[in-house]
Amino acid sequence: MNTTLLAAADFGTLGKGIGAICLYALVGLVLMVAGFYAVDLSTPGKLRDLVRLGKPNATYITAAGMISMAFIIVVAIYAAGGRLVEGVTYAVVYGLVGIVAQIICVRVLDLVTSIDMDDLMYSDVFLPQARVIAAAHVALGLIVAMAVF
Numbered sequence: 001m002n003t004t005l006l007a008a009a010d011f012g013t014l015g016k017g018i019g020a021i022c023l024y025a026l027v028g029l030v031l032m033v034a035g036f037y038a039v040d041l042s043t044p045g046k047l048r049d050l051v052r053l054g055k056p057n058a059t060y061i062t063a064a065g066m067i068s069m070a071f072i073i074v075v076a077i078y079a080a081g082g083r084l085v086e087g088v089t090y091a092v093v094y095g096l097v098g099i100v101a102q103i104i105c106v107r108v109l110d111l112v113t114s115i116d117m118d119d120l121m122y123s124d125v126f127l128p129q130a131r132v133i134a135a136a137h138v139a140l141g142l143i144v145a146m147a148v149f
Contacts, residue, residue, distance in 0.1 A: 020084050027088055028073050031095035035069040035102075036062070042103045044118045057130035058121045064134030065102070068141020072098040075145035090148065098144040102137060109136045 039062060040047035050058035076094040080087030110117055115129045 016084075020087075023084070023088060024077055024091065027091050027095075028070070031073055031091065031099070032066055032069055034096070035065060035099050038099045038103050039065045042107055044121055047121075050121055055122060055124065056126040057123055060126070060130045061121075061133050061137065064137040068102060068137045068139075068144075069095065069098065071138075071141040071145040072148065075148045079149050094144065094148045098141065101144055102140045105140050106133060106136050109133070 036047065043058075043061070045058075047058060047062060051062055073091050073095050076090035077087045080090050109115075110133070113129075113132060115132065117133075120127055120129050120133070
């Protein structure tokens with residue numbers, strides 16, 4: 001092993017970086033789980049069961065919700081400019097605000113479009129209406145993410 005290479009490594013910076021990765025991963029995971037349960041509360045049926053059973057519309061909409069949450073979390077981390085405390089705080093606060101905004105807006109869209117969420121979520125075939133709900137999730141995630149930045 002090359003000892004010169006080891007001596008040149010800045011283990012303090014490396015350790016902080018590893019700690020930041022672990023902390024952001026934990027915050028991201030908690031927010032993604034919270035987002036999943038928020039989507040679950042705003043849709044008919046037990047979302048976990050519908051996804052496990054492979055209901056195509058439920059899985060599609062759930063995936064879009066998770067992607068939109070990731071947009072918000074990533075931009076909140078980026079907006080902190082490498083400052084760990086601010087990054088974690090931004091990710092938590094904006095992530096929670098994003099979850100609430102996303103659920104409210106998607107529910108309003110459901111009402112405006114008159115999409116029957118029961119039929120949609122329980123269907124065994126993919127329905128085009130799922131694209132509308134999924135697009136709303138992704139679009140709102142992008143909007144909230146840009147508001148963070």
